[in-house]
Amino acid sequence: MAEHVPAPSKLDTSVPHPARIYDYWLGGNDNFEADRKVAEATVAAFPGVVQAAQGNRAFLGRAVRFLAEQGITQFLDIGTGIPTQGNTHEVAQAVNPAARVVYVDNDPIVMAHARALLRGTPEGRTAYIEADLRDPDSILKHPDTLATLDFTEPIAIVIVGTLMFIRDEDDPFGVVKRYTDAVVPGSHLAVSHITADLAPETMEAAAKAYNTGPTPFTPRTAAEITRFFDGFELVDPGLVAVFDWRPDPDEGPSPVTRQAGLYGAVGRKL
Template sequence: MTHDELSATDNGFSAQDIDTSVPHSARLYDWYLGGKDHYAADIAAAQKVLELFPRMKQTARSNREFMHRAARYLSSLGITQFLDIGTGIPTEPNLHQIVQQTTPHARVVYVDNDPIVLRHAQALLRGTPEGHLAYLHADVREPERILAHAQKHLDFTQPVGLSLIALLHFVADDQQPYRIVEKLLEPLVPESHLMLSHGIIENPEIVKQVDAIYRTGGTSVRARTFDEITPFFQGLQVCAPGIVPSTAWRPDNAMTVHDEPAVYAGVARKP
């Protein structure tokens, strides 16, 4: 397998410079999923979220399972290249492990802005000998930088699967989340696909309180209504069954099922 030779200096900081005194969204997600890469501040914040939203662990698992099914679906369509932004702390199976099961030569570029994910980048960069994996420490709010890096590793004359899983509800309205998605899709050729999931507003007061918890770590939460989520797919052809609760997107026997999911998800093709 070929991959980037990563070092802390490649991304302008030391991977050891991780602030463990405040919670981080990626580490909270790791705790929800039963991972091991979080700290006391993350646990305390996650437990506060759980008090407000007792289904958070199930919601996180359902969201992860949507990613697995969507990646398999795109792989079945013949897509062999993926740009996964908001990768998070590695939780097996990762996206490349899903797609390389059936397509060993698949190429995946991972992007995340949490230093702890960089620390685990070598775990992300273990795949098949035939495939190619790369990792970039960057923020989704830097679409031009992300695309410039991705073009070094992916063939943009061929379709790409763009993965934005449980990410855009951390992008505020004044940061132009819809325009970010447009920019990321612009250089992708027809038959490229977007796989996206997003937190939905069920109880505005709970969302406000959850946002306050995440803000202690410098991250805001902007859950959106269904009508606010659908514009992310503007100009694309949404695949069946549409933009639906994560558990309702092509369910299989292995998935976690629970009522009233707080995440909506969809896959769409660029015509």
């Protein structure tokens, strides 16, 4: 995934974007000065943010692998981010080559990368949609979504590291419910979300540095994040720091769990 894809012409590189800031923390090359400025200021305020980003990415991989091992073959990945190692379709199709994935992001450079670099197995299928999480109809009714996913069968909705960028006035809980209402029982929801519960002072400093850009994040409490799972039963171990969600046996306990500032959980629709 080291190939560099030129930025689309409509991309304004002077405006930082969460996907590209995240790419910088993960060691990627597809970010710009505006992104790096915010990313570095956040690191100065919260040195553990790079480990937190890596932990969030690892949570995505473990959650998708778990879901594929439970027999889920369809994934709707909203807020996918710039491709790196361990993308959703790679993890899912390693378990079941017939798995199907729809990627969604609102950053044109993410979609340019996705179309150029993300290739699934011959048995499976991948699709890429440039759309905004806050407009469920543009995603759920998109022809490529409907051609790739069968909504009469269980689907895993994956929203990792994205919901904190939806402001309270945009009703993030109502937005997520639009997606969860669209899938059948037996479907799953995987979410990670920034919180101030685990390290309040550190998160406050990080927010002051990060929120100088046009896309501020909103930390939420465990109780608030659990609301996204209304109508779902959380699978073990429930809502925990991302490092502590079903860690691989060789990982061991994380020394930065309390500093992570991110909860993760997976739920099954009842």
